[in-house]
Amino acid sequence: QVDLQFLDEVISGGADPNCSDRYGQTVLHEVSRAWSVDVMRFFLDRGSDPLGSDQFGVTALHVASALDYEDMVQFLLDREVSADPSAQTFLDQQTPLHYAAKNDAVRSIKLLLRAGANIGCTDYKQRTPLQLAASMGDQRSEAAQVLLELGANAGVKDSDGQLCISALIGRMSHVAQEAIRQFHVKDRVTRQEYFYLNLLEPEEAGTPGDPSGRRASPSVRLQVVVLEGKLDLIMNPVFLKLIEIKWKLYGRLGAWLLLVLNFLLNVCWTTVAISMSACQDSPDRYTFPQDWWRVLLVVLALLLTLEEVFREIQDIVLSRRKLHLRRGWMERRFQDDLRCSHPMWPQERQYLLNQTRRIQRMRGNYSRVPALRNIFDWLVYSLLTASFCAHLADVLQPSILLHTLSLRLFSISIIFLWLRLMKHVRAFRLMGPFIVMLGNIVGDVMRFLFLYAEIFIPYACSFWIIFGGTPSVPSMQSVSGLLYSLYRITLVDEYEYAAMVTVDNIMAPLLCGTFLAASSILCVNLLIALLSDTFQRVHDNSQANAVMQQAAVILQVGDSMPRLHRFYDNQYISKHCSPLGEACDNLSMSSCYHHEFGHVTGQVRVGIRH
Structure with missing residues (x-):
């Protein structure tokens, strides 16, 4: 509870409603955190400056936007108050929209954009609110999703050369799926589809020897997708x-x-x-x-x-x-x-x-x-x-x-x-899933061998104690012979059971029967189940696995065989894929329109009005 009557007496007695603390923050900064809108109105009516900022340039609207205080943001943006949605902080030059984006304040984002905030505004590193949300990780995915839905551009690049789409791919794949759609548009009039690959693979800024160190991130978008194993993204039409x-x-x-x-x-x-x-x-x-x-x-x-x-x-x-x-x-x-x-x-x-x-x-x-x-x-x-x-x-x-x-x-x-x-051979799509399957099978076999060793070692010791080194069981006279005999029992192959019975007619059926059940029936069937599960998982994503293996080889070739660069144009994508147009017969009602078609439609409407 706030004693407004007491505060009114204090202000009437000469207290400055715009006084600040050591960081330059006024009472409005504190009110915008969690106090009611009535308290904010009270101070504004008594002369507090809604546009006032602290020593870092942070205004009350920055604070309310970051905390997603919807009522306060709405109140500050009203015409009577007219807080500035484009106000920038002094050092990082971030607007309230930046603060809302990096704090996943979805409701504040919508209110700020409705009030006229620029969705493409940039900070001191030329980062848009979408880039800032993407760089903060998956915990800001809802803000990134909303910004994309409201028209944020995922193809922009900051002053360090970092593409917005790179951060989205690396930190929030499900949002990246939505963002990549901006690089693939369809024109229903000309029945063409356009791939803006130049925005996905732009030229890197700077050089490795740049003394300023201001160069683009060494990781490229395709490399991130491959190294992270993002099968959902690799099947996107753009990739x-x-x-x-x-x-x-x-x-x-x-x-x-x-x-x-x-x-x-x-x-x-x-x-x-x-x-x-x-x-x-x-x-x-x-x-x-x-x-x-x-x-x-x-x-x-x-x-x-x-x-x-x-x-x-x-x-x-x-x-x-x-x-x-x-x-x-x-x-x-x-x-x-x-x-x-x-x-x-x-x-x-x-x-x-x-x-x-x-x-x-x-x-x-x-x-x-x-x-x-x-x-x-x-x-x-x-x-x-x-x-x-x-x-x-x-x-x-x-x-x-x-x-x-x-x-x-x-x-x-x-x-x-x-x-x-x-x-x-994994680069060729017919073999890619098969190679992935073999790679996963190795892991299954290692798990099986661990379980098999847990059974095999104690039984090997028991067989050696009873039958080892005796001429009555020739196959178990040596350690290697005994181990191989146990392996044959696992495979339900021939073994010297009759000879073992002559040595010990009680332990022979007991050891052979339990070892056969544990190793052959339990372990081998467990291995078959593991391999079947691996096959099903790889088969369900066979096409994606094939494409992933091909992409991995492309990256390997690009890194380990630099002399191949002589045989093709390094600038091919920037020259011929900005955009790359192709005929498209599969056009649905939900397809995006090419921007030129939008311009033509606008011109037709203007002509009709005239």
């Missing part, structure tokens, strides 16, 4: 068209080059390994001159392997460089905002500090790629290195032991080498 254009420009050529080079690598190492096994009875590992082709194959295989390793190292270095640039870019942004933060809004400062600490936990693109894929690559390179070193030692100093070791290593390496080829 599908962007992927199609990039695939035709350089993706297809790069994917085929990678596939052919790796296929050639596999063939070379396979031929080398087979030729070694064919000559294992010869005391000389190479006989010249007839074995010149074998030496040539080894050299070619080594060169191709070194080229693959170099590309991997190049990806790591590029990923770290991009991470360093992005961290510096984000730190500068947050530090700039921290300098503009208001001491009366500590929660905003705390949010910025938390985001600054979060930057240090960011990972590069290379480490964000599924870890199994990178580990598998380096496993193959390590096996090939070990195989070649063993073979080289055998050539320099022939011995049966080294030759046998090199053959064993090569036999294992060849298996993994050919499995690795699947990584390079």
Whole structure:
């Protein structure tokens, strides 16, 4: 309760209704937080300035808008009060609409826009209210959604080069779906559809060596979608068209080059390994001159392997460089905002500090790629290195032991080498879902192996205690033989049950029966259920998974094969896709109209009036 009579006596006694605290905030700033509209009217009637701001330029309308105090915002915007909806703060130059957007004050946003606030107004970093809401994360998604519905532009870029759509894609996918529609419009008159891909992939501002550090974020929109695995966004018509254009420009050529080079690598190492096994009875590992082709194959295989390793190292270095640039870019942004933060809004400062600490936990693109894929690559390179070193030692100093070791290593390496080829066929949409399915199956198999080990290890110990090392059960005389016998029991294969009964007719049926039930019936059927579930999940999103894999290869080609840039125009999208027009037969009543059609309609109406 507020004693208005007492306040009236105080003001009548000479108190200044516009007096302020150490931050320059007047009583109106406090009233606009939570007090009633009647209290605000009371102070305004006694001379308080509704346009007055504190030392940071924050007005009462800023405060009420940020807190989504609907009645107060409406009162301040009335003609009698006439608070300025375009008033800007001094440091960050933000309007009440900015304050409402970054605090998810949906009702205030609608009132401010109804009162004439500019939905495209910008702050000191040229950020619109929509950009500010998007940068604050998913907790501001409702404000971003409302701003989009009321006509906010998602294709604008701030002074740091950050696109509004980038923040939406990274932080609020469901809102980004709505925003991307602005880049895809249809004209029902000409039956054309237009893709504004230049707004989705604009030219980056600045250069890496720019001393000011004011350059665009290293992450591009397609990269964010792929790294975050956003299957819903990848199937948007705009992204599908962007992927199609990039695939035709350089993706297809790069994917085929990678596939052919790796296929050639596999063939070379396979031929080398087979030729070694064919000559294992010869005391000389190479006989010249007839074995010149074998030496040539080894050299070619080594060169191709070194080229693959170099590309991997190049990806790591590029990923770290991009991470360093992005961290510096984000730190500068947050530090700039921290300098503009208001001491009366500590929660905003705390949010910025938390985001600054979060930057240090960011990972590069290379480490964000599924870890199994990178580990598998380096496993193959390590096996090939070990195989070649063993073979080289055998050539320099022939011995049966080294030759046998090199053959064993090569036999294992060849298996993994050919499995690795699947990584390079995922770009082709017929194979994409299949590769994703295999990747998910690996996780299911690892979970199954953990459960199987929980059962296998204690049973192996029990079988060894009863039957291990006895000549009565030949298959279990050694540890390796016993382990293999248990594996055969899991597969319901033949095993020496009769021999085990002769050793212990009580424990034999007990151990064999329970192990068969636990390993074969329980574990194997559980694995089948896991694989079926994985297949269903991938199959339900088969097209999206195929497109996602193709997009991932396009990004890989763009980063690891920069020489391909010579074969296409880097400015193709900005020159030919602003917009890209295509014939469209599927036009629904809800389709958007092309802006030119809107202009024509307006001209016709003006002509009719005249």
